[in-house]
Amino acid sequence: KQEVTQIPAALSVPEGENLVLNCSFTDSAIYNLQWFRQDPGKGLTSLLLIQSSQREQTSGRLNASLDKSSGRSTLYIAASQPGDSATYLCAVRDEKTSYDKVIFGPGTSLSVIP
Amino acid sequence: SQTIHQWPATLVQPVGSPLSLECTVEGTSNPNLYWYRQAAGRGLQLLFYSVGIGQISSEVPQNLSASRPQDRQFILSSKKLLLSDSGFYLCAGDRIRYEQYFGPGTRLTVT
Numbered sequence: 061k062q063e064v065t066q067i068p069a070a071l072s073v074p075e076g077e078n079l080v081l082n083c084s085f086t087d088s089a090i091y092n093l094q095w096f097r098q099d100p101g102k103g104l105t106s107l108l109l110i111q112s113s114q115r116e117q118t119s120g121r122l123n124a125s126l127d128k129s130s131g132r133s134t135l136y137i138a139a140s141q142p143g144d145s146a147t148y149l150c151a152v153r154d155e156k157t158s159y160d161k162v163i164f165g166p167g168t169s170l171s172v173i174p
Numbered sequence: 175s176q177t178i179h180q181w182p183a184t185l186v187q188p189v190g191s192p193l194s195l196e197c198t199v200e201g202t203s204n205p206n207l208y209w210y211r212q213a214a215g216r217g218l219q220l221l222f223y224s225v226g227i228g229q230i231s232s233e234v235p236q237n238l239s240a241s242r243p244q245d246r247q248f249i250l251s252s253k254k255l256l257l258s259d260s261g262f263y264l265c266a267g268d269r270i271r272y273e274q275y276f277g278p279g280t281r282l283t284v285t
Contacts, residue, residue, distance in 0.1 A: 094274060103178075103264055104276040149218075151274070162208075162274055164218045 062087045062154045064165035072171040077140050081168045083133040083150035091153040095124050095135050098147045098167070107148075108135070112155075140172045176201040178277035180265050186283045193238075193252040195280050197265030200246070205267040207248040208274075209240055212262040224248060260284045 063086045073079050083093070092111045096104040108117045108124040110133070116125040123136040133150055147167040154161050177200040187193060199205050209221040220233045222240035230240050237256050241249045248265060260283050268274040 096276075101262075101279075101281070103180075103278045104266075106273055106275060109273045161220070161223075166217045 062090075062152065062163045064150060064152055064163050066148075066150060066165040066168050068168060069166070070169040070171075072173060073140055074173050075140060075142060077172075079137050079140055079170070081135040081137070081148050081150075081170070083135070083165055085131045085133075085152045085163075087154070088128050088131055089155040090128065091155050093124075093126055093133050094151045094153070094162070095122075095133075096149045096151065098149060100146075104149065137170075140170075142172045142174050145170055145172050176205065176267055176275050178265055178267055178275055180263075180277035180280055182280060183278065184281045184283075186285060187255050188285055189257055190254050193250070193255050193259070193282070195250040195263055195265075195282075197248040197250075197277055198246055199248075199267045202246075202267070202269060204245060205269060207242065208266040209248065209250050210264040210266060212264060212279075214261075218264070222250070255284045257284050 065084045067082045090112055094109045095107040097107050098104050108119055110117045110124055110126045112128055121138040126133045147169045149164055149167040151162045151164045154163055179198045206225050208223045210218045211221055212218050222230055222232055224230050224242045227242055227245055238252050263280045265277040266274050
């Protein structure tokens, strides 16, 4: 059974720092991995999607990498800003289920201090 | 890209009352649709998913049901709400193996 974990559970950094969020999954048989952002009381916003054949994706100050064989992904945020404060979730689309099931991690709560 | 609409944004209902939450999709046809619940301080729990009109699969036995009367409409229902049904309900959609998009969510409080 696919399981997704995220470390750390919470992170607080001063504004301007570069930071890395980690995501691990137990079964490497995935179609893709997606990173989301969730602000309090809001829905999830898609940040980056990495297909299983890709190694990384970039969008602005965000860079996500994928090492499928080791079951790991990282989300790198450059020059963090207070507006980056949110919960970040990763999710994998599992290859072994009979439908396109997406399994979510518990999230990392990020606080960027001005 | 697709847009997911949900309403209402918030809902307060007494125990034993019925429930109907609606989700509609804009910008794509024949999407996969999902209902998730997010309890306070907890992760996302998949409740139902649908690959087409009238095709509903349930992940977790519960007091809720789902229907898909039209290609881009997904409805979450209950005949009698329980206190444990309180939570944040999210509708999501995607095309096969593509990016998943979420609606703004409905905050349900059962009193």
